[in-house]
Amino acid sequence: MKFIHISDTHLIGDEYHSLYGIDPEFRLKKAFNSIDKWHKDAKFIAITGDLSNDGSKSSYKKLQEIVKNSILPVYFILGNHDTRDNFRQFFPHYAGNNFIQYPIKIEDKVFLFLDSAVENNPYGKLCEERLIWLENQLKTHKKESVYIFMHHHPVSCGLYEMDNMGNFKTQDTFWDLLKKYNNIKHISFGHIHRIMHSCKNGIPLHSTRSTAFQVALRTDCKEEYLTNEENPTYAIININKDGDTRVHHHEFMNEDRIYLGEC
Numbered sequence: 533m534k535f536i537h538i539s540d541t542h543l544i545g546d547e548y549h550s551l552y553g554i555d556p557e558f559r560l561k562k563a564f565n566s567i568d569k570w571h572k573d574a575k576f577i578a579i580t581g582d583l584s585n586d587g588s589k590s591s592y593k594k595l596q597e598i599v600k601n602s603i604l605p606v607y608f609i610l611g612n613h614d615t616r617d618n619f620r621q622f623f624p625h626y627a628g629n630n631f632i633q634y635p636i637k638i639e640d641k642v643f644l645f646l647d648s649a650v651e652n653n654p655y656g657k658l659c660e661e662r663l664i665w666l667e668n669q670l671k672t673h674k675k676e677s678v679y680i681f682m683h684h685h686p687v688s689c690g691l692y693e694m695d696n697m698g699n700f701k702t703q704d705t706f707w708d709l710l711k712k713y714n715n716i717k718h719i720s721f722g723h724i725h726r727i728m729h730s731c732k733n734g735i736p737l738h739s740t741r742s743t744a745f746q747v748a749l750r751t752d753c754k755e756e757y758l759t760n761e762e763n764p765t766y767a768i769i770n771i772n773k774d775g776d777t778r779v780h781h782h783e784f785m786n787e788d789r790i791y792l793g794e795c
């Protein structure tokens with residue numbers, strides 16, 4: 533089974549023309565064109581939040597326009613830049629709950645999409661309602677393989693700003709809950725705008741780059757630096773019949789500039 537992971541699309545509202553000198557809409561369209569071309573056999577695309585940069589209705593309208601032609605189903609969660617009410621106006625099937633979180637079952641696997649966002653704050657957390665929901669889902673699906681998607685990083689990333697102001701405040705509670713189950717196979721997250729792989733309590737985790745702009749790897753200072761010198765990526769996750777997982781990160785902007793050769 534294969535699925536695609538996109539994160540931090542940061543689409544901008546109509547009143548803006550660019551974001552740090554780049555056009556997030558153009559880049560996201562390139563990502564979807566690439567996925568349509570190379571990954572028709574994937575089961576779905578998961579987009580792990582910060583769908584919008586400004587939470588505006590016009591940014592979600594752009595998202596709606598881009599994803600409506602996708603040949604694969606697209607599942608969303610929200611990040612700290614998003615606005616739930618504005619998002620739901622363009623994706624009304626997500627209405628009816630306080631949060632944007634839900635399970636998707638495919639074959640013998642369950643994909644849990646968590647809502648870690650706290651509107652108007654950079655940090656994330658799972659409040660009591662969301663934690664109870666997660667516990668109920670884990671109890672319900674304890675015989676299946678579970679894969680989790682969330683926006684905030686549930687492990688430290690080594691970047692001061694992200695690990696202090698933009699961190700996941702309920703990290704300890706989250707891991708205490710996960711410790712009770714041995715069927716959680718992988719966690720995919722966003723928010724840090726970088727490729728990072730990690731492992732905690734035997735559970736592998738990864739993030740992929742933003743499809744818009746990146747966070748520079750400056751671990752020695754308290755300021756946050758952004759960069760457009762690192763290309764955007766999406767991730768391709770393959771799970772084989774034994775449950776082994778393979779994660780690739782693909783730089784899609786210049787994917788046709790390749791040549792025959794030997795490694």
Ligand SMILES: [Fe+2]
Pocket residue numbers: 540542581582611723724725742
């Ligand atoms: Fe972001």
Ligand SMILES: [Fe+2]
Pocket residue numbers: 582611612613683722723724
């Ligand atoms: Fe974020």
